Amino acid sequence: MNTMDVYASRSPLRRTAPGFKILWAVIPLLICIGFGSFSVSFLTIAVMIYCTVLRGGTPWKTYLHFLRIPAGFICIGAIVILVVRRENMESLLIGVQIGTGYFGISRISLLQSMALICKAMAGVCCMYFLTFTTPMNGLLHTFRQIHCPVVLIELMELIYRFIFVLSGEAGRMHTAQSVRLGYIGFRRALHSTGGLAALLLLRALRRGDRVYTALEARCYTGILPYLRQEYTKIRAGAVWGLILFCCLLIGLGILEKQVLGNLFSI
Amino acid sequence: MNLLEIRHVNYQYETGGQALQDLSLTFEKGKTTVLLGANGAGKSTLFLNILGILHPQSGEIRFDGQPCGTSRKEMTALRSRIGLVFQDPDDQIFSADVRQDIAFGPLNLGLSQEETRKRVEQAARQTGVYELLDRPVQALSFGQKKRVAIAGVLAMRPELIILDEPTAGLDPAGVSGIMELLSDIKKEAGTTIAIATHDIDLVPLYCDYAYVLSHGQAICAGTPEEIFAQPALLRAHGLRLPRIAHLMEILEEKDHMDVRRVSTIGGARREIKRLFS
Ligand SMILES: Nc1ncnc2c1ncn2[C@@H]1O[C@H](COP(=O)(O)OP(=O)(O)OP(=O)(O)O)[C@@H](O)[C@H]1O
Ligand SMILES: [Mg+2]
Numbered sequence: 001m002n003t004m005d006v007y008a009s010r011s012p013l014r015r016t017a018p019g020f021k022i023l024w025a026v027i028p029l030l031i032c033i034g035f036g037s038f039s040v041s042f043l044t045i046a047v048m049i050y051c052t053v054l055r056g057g058t059p060w061k062t063y064l065h066f067l068r069i070p071a072g073f074i075c076i077g078a079i080v081i082l083v084v085r086r087e088n089m090e091s092l093l094i095g096v097q098i099g100t101g102y103f104g105i106s107r108i109s110l111l112q113s114m115a116l117i118c119k120a121m122a123g124v125c126c127m128y129f130l131t132f133t134t135p136m137n138g139l140l141h142t143f144r145q146i147h148c149p150v151v152l153i154e155l156m157e158l159i160y161r162f163i164f165v166l167s168g169e170a171g172r173m174h175t176a177q178s179v180r181l182g183y184i185g186f187r188r189a190l191h192s193t194g195g196l197a198a199l200l201l202l203r204a205l206r207r208g209d210r211v212y213t214a215l216e217a218r219c220y221t222g223i224l225p226y227l228r229q230e231y232t233k234i235r236a237g238a239v240w241g242l243i244l245f246c247c248l249l250i251g252l253g254i255l256e257k258q259v260l261g262n263l264f265s266i
Numbered sequence: 267m268n269l270l271e272i273r274h275v276n277y278q279y280e281t282g283g284q285a286l287q288d289l290s291l292t293f294e295k296g297k298t299t300v301l302l303g304a305n306g307a308g309k310s311t312l313f314l315n316i317l318g319i320l321h322p323q324s325g326e327i328r329f330d331g332q333p334c335g336t337s338r339k340e341m342t343a344l345r346s347r348i349g350l351v352f353q354d355p356d357d358q359i360f361s362a363d364v365r366q367d368i369a370f371g372p373l374n375l376g377l378s379q380e381e382t383r384k385r386v387e388q389a390a391r392q393t394g395v396y397e398l399l400d401r402p403v404q405a406l407s408f409g410q411k412k413r414v415a416i417a418g419v420l421a422m423r424p425e426l427i428i429l430d431e432p433t434a435g436l437d438p439a440g441v442s443g444i445m446e447l448l449s450d451i452k453k454e455a456g457t458t459i460a461i462a463t464h465d466i467d468l469v470p471l472y473c474d475y476a477y478v479l480s481h482g483q484a485i486c487a488g489t490p491e492e493i494f495a496q497p498a499l500l501r502a503h504g505l506r507l508p509r510i511a512h513l514m515e516i517l518e519e520k521d522h523m524d525v526r527r528v529s530t531i532g533g534a535r536r537e538i539k540r541l542f543s
Contacts, residue, residue: 005402009363014400135402136362161360164404168356210357217317217350218358218371218418219342225373227366227382 004066004131011056011133017231018138019145020238021130024051027246029126032119035253037260041118043249048125056133066128067121074120082113136160141229154224165207170200269295269426269458270316270348275325277308277315277482285311286322287482293426298452298459300469302493303479304504309462310353311482313428317350329426346375349424353431355411364390364406364414365399371422382421389421392447394440408435416444420451427451428460433468441465445472467508470494470529478503494529510534 008014013021028044052058085101086092095104136157143153173196177183182192212220270293277286285308293299301309314320316327318334318341327334334344349371352358361367368389372382390396393413398406406414412435419427427448433441445468451457461473469476470490478485478493480503486493493500494511507515511529514537518525525537 006405009400009402009405135400137366140362157362158360160362161403164402165356168404207357210352210354211360213314213319214352214358215360215370216319217345217352218422219345219374221342221374225370227369227373227386228379229365 003062005135007058007062007132008135011058013051013056013133014135014138015230015232016133017234018134019142020234020242021134022139022142024242025126025130027242028249029123031246031249031253032122032126035249035257036115036119037253037256038115038118039252039256040249041115041122043252044122045118045125047245048122048129052125052129052132056129058132063128063132067124070124071121074117074124077120078113078117081116082109084109137229138231140226141231144226150223157224162204162207166200166204169203169207170196173199267295268292269330270460271326271328272312272316273326273328275312275315275322275327277311277320277322279311285482286315289325289479289482289484291477291484291487293458293460294475295458296452296456297474298448298461298472299475299477300473300490301460301462301477301479302464302466302469302500302505303462307479307503308482309479310430312479313350313430313460313462316428317348318344346422347424348426348428349419349422351416351419351427351429351432353434355408355415358415358418359403359411361403363400363402364395367403367414368399368418368421371418375422385421385423386417389417392420393417394443409437409440412436413440413444423455424457426458426460430462431464432461433463433465441468448472466506467510470508470511478505480504490529491527495527 025048028047032041032044049063053060053063082105083103084092084106085103086095086106087101089095089097089102089104092102092104092106093110095102097103140153140157143156177192177196181188183189272289272291275286275289276284278284289308289312291299291301291312301312303309311320315322316329318336321336329344329348334340359367361370365386368386369382372385377385386399387396390399393416395410395413395417398410398414403411403414412432416429416432429448432444432448436444448459448461449472452459463469473490475488476490476493477487478500485503486496486499494507497507497511497515500506506512508529510531510533511527514525514527514529514534517523518527523541525541526533528534528537
């Protein structure tokens, strides 16, 4: 979590208007979900990786590292679709007999699960493009522009900060416990974890109190004012790029439906 | 002239003992006043009372000749003239990035976006965090957060800056950097400075007046020389002499040398030269 933000704050794209980056991530995402086809997903993944790594300056190693985590979850989820139950062995590519039924992988389930994995990974890449190139304040800026309720935006800002304060606190407490051998053996580990959780809540409440005090000391009046950031203007080329990209995706999607539509039903 | 006067203030936490007991202090305009005292002496509590975040059970606090009111309006007016840098920077910094956090105070003062932007950049340059302006706060080290917290108060340009242990957690260059910066601000803008610190060696270098607190009471007051002329009293309240002054004490008492009790390197140099000439 921590490092993603740090990369965003160093990205060459951090000064690009965040609203445009949101469109650039969300429209392809919606198209991907809509079609759920291979070529659309592959093209999206390729373009998003290009934008994030080559244009956005995220190191390859970091990007792949962060991609591994959702990839693991998605693959596990896809297994549920991959394995199906059939009455006979003929319709399965491989399978085993359990009781009266046959469990295994059919051609359709294989295609479907692959499509799902591609679709989900494309979605992840879209979102990663946004997170790796847009600092939190950029997003808040856009939400303000589209007149999101101020309460929500301020909550977002404070919650964002407190996630890190709390996870930092929990991390330090965990370290403090483990250097004093608090996690040796199952019983002690349980005990330490319980203590940490209980104390974390208390500390969070006290921290909230102190932060409020500090806000008051700097003339807090009930609203969090904010400093407008300057963002670079979007070039016409980039807008045409987005339009072209979306048309290409939709075209590919329709084309693939025509060809692969038959494939699915075989 | 006294910018801030604390008169017979008593404060008691609901859950604890007496944190401040009949405490009377004055902070002279344009000077640096330091509060010394062991852990739990009541320094942070006093600062919260000054800002009107805690309210004394009895006694009076006067700022610029006026008693401090308790209404919301009076309090905001007071806080726009007094800046407090908290002991723990994590308490003070709440924004997603550094620039936004430093801008919080000036924007609350009702300054324009342009003026705020200028002040933020100036304060960030002064405290050496200019390169960090666009960084998310959680990616900063403790000392860097401390500097950001100081910048957040400097940008408000208050008449009185209160710093609760400003040098704790800073590297040696950072410590002298911050102290020099405070001296400069004091000279240029006539800002009054109040510091609580455990860093005794800084006191003779940068402070004009000192109070020793213990269990919520002022034990003694005076210029740094006057304070450090009473080593027994300091030690009884969990403090010590500056290293140089300690050396001079040993030279005088153990080696029976004829030295004056100076407490800065410059003073010691003069004494040594005098002895050898
Ligand atoms: N929130 C609180 N509730 C109850 N008692 C408190 C609270 N905060 C501080 N105290 C008590 O008040 C006394 C003064 O505390 P204070 O924080 O002002 O000390 P300090 O001089 O700032 O110490 P340090 O050098 O450790 O920062 C201490 O005895 C402390 O235990
Ligand atoms: Mg304190």
